[in-house]
Structure formats: structure tokens, C-alpha cells
Amino acid sequence: MSAPGFGLYIHWPFCKAKCPYCDFNSHVRERIDHTRWRAALLRELEHYARETPGRALTSIFFGGGTPSLMEPETVAALIARAGALFDFAPDIEITLEANPTSVEIGKFGAFRDAGINRVSLGVQSLVAGDLKFLGRQHDAAQALAAVRMAAETFGRFSFDLIYARPTQTLAQWQAELDRALEFAAGHISLYQLTIEPGTQFEQAVARGDFRVLDEERAAELYEATVARLAQAGLADYEISNFARPGQESRHNLTYWRYGDYIGIGPGAHGRLTLGAEKFATRQHRAPEAWLDLVERDGHATRQRDLVPRAERLSELLMMGLRLKEGVQLARIEDEAAKPLAQALDQPHLQRLIEGGFLALGDNRLTATQQGRQRLDAVLAALLA
Numbered sequence: 001m002s003a004p005g006f007g008l009y010i011h012w013p014f015c016k017a018k019c020p021y022c023d024f025n026s027h028v029r030e031r032i033d034h035t036r037w038r039a040a041l042l043r044e045l046e047h048y049a050r051e052t053p054g055r056a057l058t059s060i061f062f063g064g065g066t067p068s069l070m071e072p073e074t075v076a077a078l079i080a081r082a083g084a085l086f087d088f089a090p091d092i093e094i095t096l097e098a099n100p101t102s103v104e105i106g107k108f109g110a111f112r113d114a115g116i117n118r119v120s121l122g123v124q125s126l127v128a129g130d131l132k133f134l135g136r137q138h139d140a141a142q143a144l145a146a147v148r149m150a151a152e153t154f155g156r157f158s159f160d161l162i163y164a165r166p167t168q169t170l171a172q173w174q175a176e177l178d179r180a181l182e183f184a185a186g187h188i189s190l191y192q193l194t195i196e197p198g199t200q201f202e203q204a205v206a207r208g209d210f211r212v213l214d215e216e217r218a219a220e221l222y223e224a225t226v227a228r229l230a231q232a233g234l235a236d237y238e239i240s241n242f243a244r245p246g247q248e249s250r251h252n253l254t255y256w257r258y259g260d261y262i263g264i265g266p267g268a269h270g271r272l273t274l275g276a277e278k279f280a281t282r283q284h285r286a287p288e289a290w291l292d293l294v295e296r297d298g299h300a301t302r303q304r305d306l307v308p309r310a311e312r313l314s315e316l317l318m319m320g321l322r323l324k325e326g327v328q329l330a331r332i333e334d335e336a337a338k339p340l341a342q343a344l345d346q347p348h349l350q351r352l353i354e355g356g357f358l359a360l361g362d363n364r365l366t367a368t369q370q371g372r373q374r375l376d377a378v379l380a381a382l383l384a
């Protein structure tokens with residue numbers, strides 16, 4: 001279970017409303033010309049297919065924004081065109097992110113017929129007041145109805161919850177988690193609430209409307225979460241993601257294993273290894289400018305930078321140490337183009353191992369649970 005895979009990410013930048021915690025590239029528009037958007041996404045896909053001939057796709061991910069607001073015809077056209085441009089791995093995973101409103105649930109059958117075989121639902125909470133606080137458009141009953149419908153319609157599904165909310169106690173979170181686990185199957189994502197720059201929540205915290213949980217309380221909730229999920233048979237294969245064996249998100253594993261992926265649509269990122277070199281790509285972020293550029297040039301690439309070896313090493317570690325499986329030592333040597341002893345500063349590494357944050361074994365470098373909880377600080381110390 002460690003081939004990095006080759007993925008395709010498709011960004012749909014529109015939502016019905018902007019959630020106050022969200023810093024994704026998502027926008028609210030009264031009217032969307034779906035025909036124009038479909039044609040432009042297809043053109044940008046063709047552009048990147050010309051850069052990466054002869055490779056087999058292991059996953060496609062429709063993210064956003066709210067891709068369940070796309071017309072199923074657009075999703076079908078993109079999957080069909082990807083199938084014409086690339087080989088598909090036999091077990092290709094094709095995921096669509098969805099919000100649990102009735103309109104979107106009503107399209108599940110059409111999305112399945114389009115080729116979607118996994119959905120990831122943005123449930124976020126099962127508590128009415130907290131859904132309101134998070135600015136969500138659905139209630140808990142709708143969310144659970146959507147989860148049931150996802151289970152009936154698609155082979156695989158996941159849903160997200162956000163915890164460590166401002167006034168949440170351990171007992172409240174445990175009760176909510178127990179309820180969620182009655183509905184979970186192979187995969188669930190559990191994110192701690194973070195306050196991102198430029199969001200409505202950032203302003204609310206600055207005004208003093210609420211305070212985030214302190215680090216100690218948040219750590220207590222995290223540890224209880226990992227323990228409860230393990231008891232339910234879902235391993236913490238990544239910091240915020242839990243799965244039964246074999247049910248991990250293959251697309252996200254490609255990111256975390258530092259594999260290659262094409263990113264199309266406004267603001268989408270990509271990583272492409274071409275020969276011995278790796279490139280970081282990013283598409284124009286503003287939806288209307290992206291659309292105009294694709295119609296004019298066939299793509300709206302804003303950035304296409306060579307990733308230097310030192311950055312390849314730090315990106316590999318930044319992504320890979322989020323995973324419980326860690327990073328193969330051979331990959332460290334490959335990305336850094338240096339033997340291990342030169343790629344990583346040995347005294348820094350030793351100190352982090354002795355401190356209980358990192359571990360070496362089985363030809364891998366892994367972060368311990370303690371290390372994964374403080375990964376930014378661990379990486380800063382390792383790569384200093």
C-alpha cells in the first residue's frame with residue numbers, strides 16, 4: 001500500500017453561501033453558465049493531458065466549492081473525456097464532494113450514472129445550534145438522510161465533521177461522535193476547527209465574539225477521538241482521516257505520498273514529475289478570469305515552477321509524516337537526490353527521535369502520535 005498513484009483534481013468554485021470558517025476558493029454567484037464552464041474544464045483537461053501522455057489515472061476528485069452543484073452532465077463529460085485521454089487504473093476511485101441538501105441528494109443517482117463511485121459529504125456537525133454557528137445550509141436530519149442515501153447509491157462514501165468547537169465539551173463531542181459512528185462505514189474525516197486568515201470567523205474572533213478551544217482541550221479531544229475510532233475499527237491513517245483497512249481515500253493518499261496529480265479549474269494546484277524534474281502548477285484563482293483565459297489560451301496556468309530538490313524533500317516530509325505509515329527512506333533519498341545521512345540533519349533527527357516525536361524502522365521515517373499532533377513544529381525542527 002505505498003504506490004503514490006496519479007490523480008486528477010477538478011475544482012468547482014461555487015457554493016450556495018460562504019461558510020464563515022472557510023478559506024477555500026469558493027464563491028457565490030447568482031447565475032452560472034454551465035455550458036461555458038463544462039467546455040472550459042474539458043479544454044483545460046486536454047491541455048494537461050498533452051503534458052502527461054501515457055500515464056494511468058488512479059483517482060479523480062471533484063472538489064470545491066461545492067461540486068455537487070455541478071450539472072451531472074458536466075461530471076459525466078469530464079469523466080468520459082478523462083477516460084479517452086488517459087488509461088484508468090482498474091480500481092480507479094472517482095470522488096465527488098457533496099453537501100447534504102435535498103437538491104444535491106436528489107442528484108446522487110445521476111452522479112453515480114456519470115461514473116462517480118465515492119462521495120465525501122460535508123456534514124460538519126449533528127448538533128442543530130452548531131450547524132447554525134458553522135453557517136451550514138442543512139440540518140442534522142438532512143445530513144443523516146444524505147449519509148443513508150450515499151450508502152445506498154455509491155460503493156464507498158465518507159463524511160466530515162468539525163470538532164473542537166468553541167464551547168464543546170469532551171462529553172458532548174463523544175456523544176456526537178458515537179451518533180456519527182452509527183452511520184459511518186469505511187471512512188470518516190474529523191477536523192479540528194481552525195481559524196483561517198481572511199474568514200468571517202477570523203473577524204469574529206478579533207471582535208471577541210468567541211474564543212477557540214485552548215491547545216490542551218483540543219489535544220484532549222483529539223486523543224479521545226483517535227481512541228474511539230480505533231475501538232470502532234477505523235484507524236487514524238492520517239491526522240484527520242480514519243478508515244477501515246483498504247477504505248482510505250486513494251486520491252488523498254496520492255497527495256500525502258507525494259505522488260503526481262493534475263489540477264484543473266480555478267485555483268487548482270498540481271504536481272507533475274516530468275523526467276527528473278518536478279513542477280508545481282497553479283491555475284488562475286478568480287473564476288471569471290480563469291474562464292476567460294481558458295477560452296482564450298486553452299488553459300489558465302498562473303504558475304508552473306520547477307520545484308528545487310530541497311523543497312521536494314520538505315514537501316515529501318510535510319505530506320508523508322501526516323500519514324501513520326510515514327515516508328519510505330528510499331523516497332527521501334530520491335526526492336532530495338542525496339543519501340539519507342546528507343538529506344536529513346542527523347543531530348536534529350536524533351533529538352526528535354529521542355523526544356518521542358519521530359521514529360525510524362522498517363525502512364521508514366514515521367511521526368509518532370505525539371509528533372503528528374505537533375507536525376509543524378516537528379518539521380521546523382527537522383528541516384532547520
Ligand code: SF4
Pocket residue numbers: 014015016017018019022023024026064065066099122
Ligand atoms: S460549502 Fe464548503 S467550500 Fe463552500 S463555503 Fe462552505 S466550507 Fe467552503
